[in-house]
Amino acid sequence: MPLSTDLLIARLAASAAPVRRLRPPLLRAAFWLAGVAAVAAVVVPLYGDFALFDRRMQDAKFVIELAGTLLTGIAAVIAAFQLSVPDRSPAWAWLPVPPLILWLAASGYNCWRDWIAVGDHGWRLGESAACFATIVGFSIPLGATLLFFLARAKPLAPMPVAALGGLGVAGLAAFFLDFNHPIDASFLDLGWHVAAVGLVIGCTALAGRWRDAANAQAGRPSER
Amino acid sequence: MPDDNRVATREAEWSRWMAAAQDGDRAAYERLLREILPFLRGLAGRYHRTADQREDVVQDILLTLHRVRHTYDPARPFSHWLATLASRRSIDALRRRGRTERVEVFDELAYETFSDPAANREMSARDEAPGLHSAIATLPEGQRQALELLKLRELSLAEASQLSGKSVSALKVNMHRALKALRARLKGD
Secondary structure, three states: OOOOOOHHHHHHHHHHOOOOOOHHHHHHHHHHHHHHHHHHHHHHHOOHHHHHHHHHHHOOHHHHHHHHHHHHHHHHHHHHHOOOOOOOOOHHOOOOOHHHHHHHHHHHHHHHHHHHHHHHHHHHHOOOHHHHHHHHHHHHHHHHHHHHHOOOOOOOHHHHHHHHHHHHHHHOOOHHHHHHHHOOOHHHOOOOHHHHHHHHHHHHHHHHHHHHHHHHHHHHOOOO | OOHHOOOHHHHHHHHHHHHHHHOOOHHHHHHHHHHHHHHHHHHHHHOOHHHHHHHHHHHHHHHHHHHOOHOOOOOOHHHHHHHHHHHHHHHHHHHHHHHHHOOOOOOOOOOOOOHHHHHHHHHHHHHHHOOHHHHHHOOOHHHHHHHHHHOOOOOOOOHHHHOOOOOHHHHHHHHHHHHHHHHHHHHOO
């Protein structure tokens, strides 16, 4: 016998220091989102082009896309916080799906319209690469703080939590990007966005997996 | 219903103990862990047949519970929190075992059997050493006897001496010469 369960219980009990209880996940998500909103209120006016933004707001498709990105971001962040604790329903993972469909549909429609209007010029590289950089640039600080918050719960299954967190961060980054985005998305834009979102989700999921491996090692008692 | 009442009391009790444990009450924590053991064993037993596998998983669940004990919200049912955590860990253990069994073979009678057939051939070739038996056969009678008694039958020097009627030092000398001869012969092959 490597270590009797009886002895293990005695050791665990002996080492049970008081812990600070985690607040309900919805509250923690709200807290993080409020922090992001506060920072955005300072940062967005610095780079945003509001004349352009107002003009684009006349277009219903743009408004739908904008709402889609923001709602996807918020929903995915809430879902990530819910799934980070053990006893919440896995169904929370579906929460960001409806706004995500809205986002993809709206930007897909914009792409198609852009293609009809501009033709093959939409396939040029340049502007869209800058968008890619913006999304990734926003995502890194957002993702790092979110991951820090989520890791507090030491999730049992870090991969889906990190992937949802990544989607949330990518949605919010796309939302902030729209405050200075001169053109409607082209197909290439959409490609860049999908690539950027995929990259962010992939990185956070990998970070989650790495944490999991570290935890698994730390969790083993040294006697075995 | 008396049964429902009992479950409700148990639930309330577990929840209270867990909350106390979060605040650092070690006695309550130890009582809780001992109290939930049958529940955990039952749950792990649904996924794992043998007693030691089940016990391994139970210990894993206890360690996980300890690590994430700050995520329990006393306003919510404890047994649901515990059951989710426990089945998750049981399934993880199943997956881990599946991965291990794909690359390792356990056989008590042939412990040096590998799942890669080529590795087995290599090992048995080394064990069998085809030249060894014929090399032993060509040794002089005294040396062969010493080798047989001391190495193949693994007798002690005293036992071998008694059995063969030879002195201990004679056996030692013969043994030494036999090994030297075998070494020279097998190296030459």
